[in-house]
Amino acid sequence: MIQRRAYRGIYRVFTATPSRFVRHLNLLNSGNAQKFTEWPWGKPSFNHLPPDERKNSNILALNFAKKSNNMYTKDHEFKALIDTSLRYVLDTKLSAFNPVEKEAKKYAWLRTREYLYMQLRNTELEKEVKEYIPAVTKFVRPSDPNTLICQLLNCSAVSEDEWKKILNSENALTAQQRFNHIIGSVFDFIFEQEMLPLVSPIRSSTNSAEDIDISNPAEWFPEARKLRRRIIMHIGSTNSGKTYRALQRLKQCDRGYYAGPLRLLAREVYERFKNENIRCNLLTGEEVIEEIDDMGNPAGLTSGTVEMVPLSQKFDVVVLDEIQMMGDLDRGWAWTNALLGSIAREVHLCGEKSALPLVEKIVRMTGDELVVNEYERLGELRLDENSLKGGLKGLRKGDCVVAFSKKKILDLKLKIEKVTNLKVAVIYGSLPPETRIQQANMFNSGEYDVLVASDAVGMGLNLSIERVIFTTHMKFNGQEMSELTSSNIKQIGGRAGRFRVASVSAGSTVDDGKKAAIGFVTGVDPVVLSAVKTGMTSPIEYLQSAIVWPTDEICGKLMTHLPAGSRVSTLLKTLAAEVEKRSAKLFTLSDLKNRLSNIAMFEHMDGIPFFEKMRLSNAPVKDFPLVKRAFVNFCTTIEQRQTRSLTSYPFSFDILDPQCIDNDKFSLEHYESLHNIIMLYFWLSNRYPSYFIDQRSAHELKNICEMIIFEKLDRLKRNPYIKKTGARSGFIPNKKNKIT
Numbered sequence: 150m151i152q153r154r155a156y157r158g159i160y161r162v163f164t165a166t167p168s169r170f171v172r173h174l175n176l177l178n179s180g181n182a183q184k185f186t187e188w189p190w191g192k193p194s195f196n197h198l199p200p201d202e203r204k205n206s207n208i209l210a211l212n213f214a215k216k217s218n219n220m221y222t223k224d225h226e227f228k229a230l231i232d233t234s235l236r237y238v239l240d241t242k243l244s245a246f247n248p249v250e251k252e253a254k255k256y257a258w259l260r261t262r263e264y265l266y267m268q269l270r271n272t273e274l275e276k277e278v279k280e281y282i283p284a285v286t287k288f289v290r291p292s293d294p295n296t297l298i299c300q301l302l303n304c305s306a307v308s309e310d311e312w313k314k315i316l317n318s319e320n321a322l323t324a325q326q327r328f329n330h331i332i333g334s335v336f337d338f339i340f341e342q343e344m345l346p347l348v349s350p351i352r353s354s355t356n357s358a359e360d361i362d363i364s365n366p367a368e369w370f371p372e373a374r375k376l377r378r379r380i381i382m383h384i385g386s387t388n389s390g391k392t393y394r395a396l397q398r399l400k401q402c403d404r405g406y407y408a409g410p411l412r413l414l415a416r417e418v419y420e421r422f423k424n425e426n427i428r429c430n431l432l433t434g435e436e437v438i439e440e441i442d443d444m445g446n447p448a449g450l451t452s453g454t455v456e457m458v459p460l461s462q463k464f465d466v467v468v469l470d471e472i473q474m475m476g477d478l479d480r481g482w483a484w485t486n487a488l489l490g491s492i493a494r495e496v497h498l499c500g501e502k503s504a505l506p507l508v509e510k511i512v513r514m515t516g517d518e519l520v521v522n523e524y525e526r527l528g529e530l531r532l533d534e535n536s537l538k539g540g541l542k543g544l545r546k547g548d549c550v551v552a553f554s555k556k557k558i559l560d561l562k563l564k565i566e567k568v569t570n571l572k573v574a575v576i577y578g579s580l581p582p583e584t585r586i587q588q589a590n591m592f593n594s595g596e597y598d599v600l601v602a603s604d605a606v607g608m609g610l611n612l613s614i615e616r617v618i619f620t621t622h623m624k625f626n627g628q629e630m631s632e633l634t635s636s637n638i639k640q641i642g643g644r645a646g647r648f649r650v651a652s653v654s655a656g657s658t659v660d661d662g663k664k665a666a667i668g669f670v671t672g673v674d675p676v677v678l679s680a681v682k683t684g685m686t687s688p689i690e691y692l693q694s695a696i697v698w699p700t701d702e703i704c705g706k707l708m709t710h711l712p713a714g715s716r717v718s719t720l721l722k723t724l725a726a727e728v729e730k731r732s733a734k735l736f737t738l739s740d741l742k743n744r745l746s747n748i749a750m751f752e753h754m755d756g757i758p759f760f761e762k763m764r765l766s767n768a769p770v771k772d773f774p775l776v777k778r779a780f781v782n783f784c785t786t787i788e789q790r791q792t793r794s795l796t797s798y799p800f801s802f803d804i805l806d807p808q809c810i811d812n813d814k815f816s817l818e819h820y821e822s823l824h825n826i827i828m829l830y831f832w833l834s835n836r837y838p839s840y841f842i843d844q845r846s847a848h849e850l851k852n853i854c855e856m857i858i859f860e861k862l863d864r865l866k867r868n869p870y871i872k873k874t875g876a877r878s879g880f881i882p883n884k885k886n887k888i889t
Contacts, residue, residue, distance in 0.1 A: 193256050193344070197263050197270075206255050209235055211265060219269045220298075230301075231265070233325055234332040242336055250345075257340035261294070261332065264339075268298040273774040278302045280778060289315050291334040292342075293753045300331050338753070343716060366697045366728070366736050367515050370460065370490035378491075378517040382472070382498045384505060385524035387643025388668075394522070395468045395497040399450065400427055402465035402495075408455040408487055410471045410480075412436070413582035413610070419452040432457045434769065435831035455483040456767075460490040467493040472500035472508070473636070473692065478740035481696030485736070489515065489697075503636060507692040510735060528646045532685055533671035536678040537618055541565050547615030549600040551641055553624040555579065555818075559868045561601045561620070575862060576602040576610070579771060581824045583855050584862070585610065604641055616669040617645040622680035638684030642670040694737045699724055701760055708759060717762045718748050746770075750781050756788035769832055775800075775822040776829065783833055786840055794843035795830045795850065805853045810860045817861050824854045 195203050199212050210232050213222050221228050243258055245251040268274060281299035283306040291300055304327045307315075312322045316330060367374065381398075383391035396418065399405045409415040412433045419438075422429040431438040432453030440448035455469065467487070475484035488496065488511065496517075498508065505521065512519045537543050541564055544550070550565070552558050555577050562573040574588040574597035585605070591597045593613045604624070606612065619641075623630045646668020670685065672678030699707075708720055725738035744766040751757060751765060765787075770780045779800060786793050796802060800823065804815045827850055834841035 193260065195259050195263050197267050198259060202262065203259070206258055207239070209239065211262070211269070213269075219274075221265075221269050230325055230328045231332075234328040235262070237329045238333055238336050242333065242340075253344040254340055257336055257344045260339045260343065261336045264294045264297050264335070268295075274298060276774065277778070283307060285311055285315070288312075288331065290338075291331050292338045294335050294339060295749055295753075297332070297335050301328060304328070304331060342753075343719075365514065366485070366699075367489050367511070369700050369703055370486075372461070373490050373492050374515065376492065376494070378493060378515075379495045379520065380488075380498065380508070380512055380517050381495060381520045381522065382505065382508060383522050383524065384500060384502045386501070386526045386530075387640060388528060388646070389524040389526050391522075391524050392468075392470055392499045394524075395470075395499050398495070398497060399466050399468050400425075402449075404449045404464045405451070405466040405468070405493075406458060406464055406491075407450075407452045407468045408458050408470060409452070410455060410474055411582065412454055413586055414470070415452045415454050416582075417611075422450065422452065434835070435828050437835055455487055456480075458483075458487045458491060460486065460492070462492065464491065464493040466495045466497065467491045468497045468499065470499045472498040473504040474500070475504065475507070475695045476692040478696060478737075479743060480739075482698035482739040485695040485697050486700075488695075501636065501640075501689075503689050503691050505691075507695055507735075511695065514735075526643075529667045530643065530645060531667060531669050532682055533616075533669055533678070536672050536674050540673075541568050544569060544571060544599055544618075545616075546571070546595075546598040547613065548618055549602060549606060549612070549614040549616070549644065550618045550620060551602060551604070551606065552620045553603055555603075556868060557620070558601050558603060559865065563865065563868060565599060565601070571598040573597060574600045576600065576606055578603055578605045579821050579825075580605075581821075581828075581855050581858060584858050587859055588862075604637060606641065606644055612644060614644050614668070615646065615666060616671065617642050619670075619672045619677050619681050622672070622677050622684075632680065633684060634690060635684040635687040636690055638681055642681065642685055644668075645670055694734055696739050697728065697736045698739045699728075701763065704763055705760070716752055717759065717766065718745055718752060721745070721748075721766075743770075747780070750777060751784040751788075754784060754788040756790075757784065761787065764836065769825075769829060771822075771825045773818070773822040773825060775819070776825045779826040780829060783829065783841070787833075787837060790840070792840055792842060795827065795841075795847045796843075800826060802850055805850055805857065807853075807857070807860075810857055811864065813867075817858065820854055820858050820861065824851065824858065827851045827854060 202208050202212065210228075211221055213219065221231060238258065238261070243251070243254045245254055271277070277296075278299050281296065281303050283300070283303040285307055287293070287300065288304065288307055288311075291297075293300075304324070309321065312327060313319065316322060316326065381395075383395050385391045396407065399407055400422070407415070407418050409418060412435065415433055416431060416436075419429050419431045427450065428440045428442070428448035430440050430448050430451040430453075432451050434454060434456060442448075455474075458467065469484060469487055469491075472484055472488070475481045475488065477484075488498070488508075498504070502523070509519060541561075544565060550561055552561055558575055558577050562575050565571055565573050574592040576585050576588050580588075588597070588600075589610045589612055592600045593611070600606070600612065600614065619638075622633050622638075624633055624637075625631075646666045670681060672681050704720065704724070707724060708715070721738075721741055721744065725741060728736055728738045747766050747768055747770055748762065750770075751762065757765070765784065768780065770776055779798070782798055801819075802823070804819070805823070809815045827847055830841055830847055831844065831851075834844055834847070
């Protein structure tokens, strides 16, 4: 009897109509609804729906291509259950007296179908279904559309008695009734939480985003605008000593910050300062080291990543390295915000000349003084007349071979070591930074003869490369294969013959190092070499706009102007449109793809406050299924205010064992995923120290993981990223997932 009351209590809590939902309906049914003419906060788009379904909302069955191999097309029982539930929603939930409410329900119907399409196309769905942890509360009032298929295939994990309590029934319940409840509840959630706020009528002109002046992001940082700062720009090609000169100025000040593009670069500068007996702190998203003297005072200088620049602190000097990155759609906001918001008498910008015109426009807007120093390259860079002779057999010690995918990079490593006597190091983006440094150091020392690397080699690492060899002039940009930009080619090619600033003695100047080796650039074949020559000799491609990201204050103001119940994703889409429209396109909001992907994993968690969701949208979640599932677990910890160590989560840390190094069952990618999970834990621990504890154990796991990744690369016998022939990407339900 006690248990029955408990479930009824849960049922009442989860099915209670939200007060904001009632307010919306009252408003829509009032005379004010007549003021609604279209979607005032942006009409939803459905990029994952077939075009005919976007126009006709009465289509029932899902429309997959004939060759599609997923559970919906292969399992007729599952398909019938889905189709019948969709008919149930269409017949019972889409009717409405008010035309505005009816419009919102139509779009909620389309969004529900879109979630089904997206999940059924997911090649990792089988694994996600198996690892999904069902709980009674998740089925009382389902509120996470991103796990809809997982909920459907795990609904039998809840007992018959529990289902009777959930649906308030005394009779036995069929699988169809359970499917109807889950899909119907998800539809209700999308209608109430996503669509209804978007069609809320604009009651007056004072409740619009137009009232917030976001046309000039420079005004987002009022404390920096109180100063007339000196912006000193150090521009030049790769290997011109521009960063070296800025660091010399940083060493002379009392309070300063070096902002690097990568964690490994921030640590390199930190360690260089320490070796020169210069007190320095380290500040990155995952690592914080504070240098404290005998009196308890922290060091005045800090080396860190650009995302971590404290825009509320006063500095004498701030150095922003690789300033041309302000045009990067994903991370560029960190450079732009630091340029606009750093409270410093001097801000030194190091980078390519491509950023100069844009910086000039921004400085005119901020009212600061601009000084430009331009430097010549240290050492000569030559383009080979002919492509690589003899194929891979034509490689020699000191070469760097450039490719743009993990599979290709590891393929090349294996082939080179097979046809030559050369030992090959590798560097690519998803390798842990510590492993990249190890590979780089062993290449520099001569222990490895040849380096095979992605464009990750173009930034941040000191490498003794004699010749850069491009294997292709094409790269996947996230949507399609596209040609490398001239900036990409120059950045990567410029690493050849790189002058190593770290080798300059304390008493010498950079100019003393003009004995640097000549660098050579070529391609594997005439077609690639021709494209490389064009890129290396083409005019500079100047940046057109700077990427920005709003401060918490701006987001808070805009959120108060959006309809009650609006989601974080709605805020970001609204803000992106407003910034681009009203800043003459000089500024563009950061690419929302990755942020919206992050937000989709926790937006339904009502226990996480708005500003916390904004912070979590920037978490470094790599595109590995295992990492994404871990991030959901971490967000649940935040929502439930739990205190947990890393080892308390159900991750496969048991394979962090040296005995697993030679076991091909545990792939390199799996260890890369585990490493990203560990680093994500550090990132969260530095922001939520009371929730994520015991960093010491996490550090031990991190060190073991990096050691295993290094050893697996060193002992590589076959490419782990080549899928076995005959592997099936579709999902065939097993006994565990059988519908009952």
